Amino acid sequence: SIAFSSDGLALLVALPDGRIVERRWSQIDRDSPPAGHGGKDRKFRFCLLADGRTLAVSREDGRVELWDALEKKWLRALPSQKYFVVAMDSCLIGDDLILACAGGGLRRAEIVFWNAGNGQHLRSHSPPGCSRGFSALAFCSDGRELATGGFDHACGVMSYDTGEWS
Numbered sequence: 001s002i003a004f005s006s007d008g009l010a011l012l013v014a015l016p017d018g019r020i021v022e023r024r025w026s027q028i029d030r031d032s033p034p035a036g037h038g039g040k041d042r043k044f045r046f047c048l049l050a051d052g053r054t055l056a057v058s059r060e061d062g063r064v065e066l067w068d069a070l071e072k073k074w075l076r077a078l079p080s081q082k083y084f085v086v087a088m089d090s091c092l093i094g095d096d097l098i099l100a101c102a103g104g105g106l107r108r109a110e111i112v113f114w115n116a117g118n119g120q121h122l123r124s125h126s127p128p129g130c131s132r133g134f135s136a137l138a139f140c141s142d143g144r145e146l147a148t149g150g151f152d153h154a155c156g157v158m159s160y161d162t163g164e165w166s
Contacts, residue, residue, distance in 0.1 A: 020046060020057070022069070047088035049116055050139075051097050056116065058085035064101055066116055076119050081112060087134050090116065091143030093160070098122070100146055102134035109133045109150060111158070127156055127165050 046057045048069065055069040062080035067073065083103030090099045099116040102109070111134070113122040127148065136149035139160075146158045157166050 020055075045085060045088060047090065047099075049090040049097055049099060050092045051090075054090075054097065054116055056088055056090070056099055056101075058088065058101065060084060062103075064088075064099075064114075066119075078114055078119055079121070082110065083133065087137040089137040089139050089146070091139040093143045098139075098143060098160075100137050100139070102137050102148065111137070111146070111148070113160075123163070125158065125163055127158065 046055060048055055053068060053070050054075070055067040057065045057067065058081075059065065062082065062084060064078040064081065064085055066075040066078070068075055078099075078101075081101060081103055085101045085103045087102040088099060090097060092098070095117075097116040099114045100111055101114065102111045110124055110126050112124045114120065115122055133151050134148055135151050136147075138147045139145070140147070144160050146160055148156050148158065150156075158164070159166075
């Protein structure tokens, strides 16, 4: 996985050995804390959240950990998901930092929404027509719609406010 910070000044890269390396254009390379915390997961995803500071790291056991990427401090773990999280995205809606985590099994797909600022579970959705899980998520710029792509090649757009799919 690879992700840019929202300000475009940092690049985070997940290495095959489980380390996450931050590359800043004005600083030397350094390892970030998720590499040494939570076991030696070989399969994980990460996402730099819309605040440009919080890093979400999904683990093989379904946990999602939140880190302060600038201070390199662990913030909290979100309760385990039913499935391994394969896609994440975030947005700011008002003062709330919203994190969408998507996963799925062979017969079910699910998106779980969290308030990343306080760890509160907001809601979960299982869209119609996507049976094999998600491979990608992307919020629109105002956070009111979420585009999805599935392993079954289905695409959709969900309204964050109503949960309706199109």
